[in-house]
Amino acid sequence: MDCNGSWVEVDLRRLRNNVAAIQSALGPAGLIAVVKADAYGHGLEAVTAALARAGVSRFGVAYVAEAEAIRGAAPEAQAILVLGAACPAEVPRMLRGRITPVVVSAEHGRALSAAALAAGGRLGVHVKLDTGMGRLGFVCPAETAQAAEVCRLPGLEVQGVCTHFAMVMPSKKFEAAHEQDLKFRQALPALEAAAGRRLFRHMSSSSAALHLPECDQDSVRVGIALYGYGAALRNKRFTTAPVLQWKSRVMQVKTVPAGFAVGYFSSY
Secondary structure, eight states, X not given: OOOTTXXXXXXXXXXXXXXXXXXXXXXTSEEEEEOHHHHHHTXXXXXXXXXXXXXXXXXXXXXXXHHHHXXXXXXXXXXXXXXXXXXXXXXXXXXXXXXXXXXXXXXXXXXXXXXXXXXXXXXXXXXXXXXXXXXXXXXXXXTHHHHHHHTTOTTEEXXXXXXXXXXXXXGGGGHHHHHXXXXXXXHHHHHHHHHTSOOEEEOOOHHHHHHOGGGXXXXXXXXXXXGXXXXXXXXXXXXXXXXXXXXXXXXXXXXXXXXXXOSGGGOO
């Protein structure tokens, strides 16, 4: 049976143009390309390889299996972050693949540390702070001390710290986002003192990258805007264009008399 009446076309040249526009706007801040969920349905391996050729060296995903696929498509990637809660049983795979998970709680940190020690390695991680999203991470400021304790665990090498905005809206001059930014900055001294080093910092996603350049930190996690959505307005920090087209062949064009019913239940 011929089922090729519909198909998807992904323009990798336009993807590279989007990357260039974003990187130019970010300036000194780096880009973490978020390619979770099969690169938002665009094809994980093809998109990752194209991004790597465009100079992207940091990627973000939700699961370890996605990270492994990226390591295969972009073996020289500097960092592959698992932004979901990676399972301790996956630690040997993460060590082999040079994959970096986020730590989302004290219990999670201890479990990852124990698994890394059992595997005879030291696992690079980023600490996730919950500054107002109410999802993954150490609640700030109530659990900042617990997050600092993770930085002292023997099986872990804490390399970075991150958070995620719940709302980036122009109303009240982005008040909610700035409150999260303040909580994040206030937690940094305790974490970096415990880690004994300056940590790699990232908090902004696509919307924050467009509206809040003061929150860029060391890198920005750009997802949906990378593929051309939510960044079409010319008066914003950068502009991107959709890279995917979904095409189909027309099966029939017909003319019917006035008053002729169309569709199930004669809905028209």
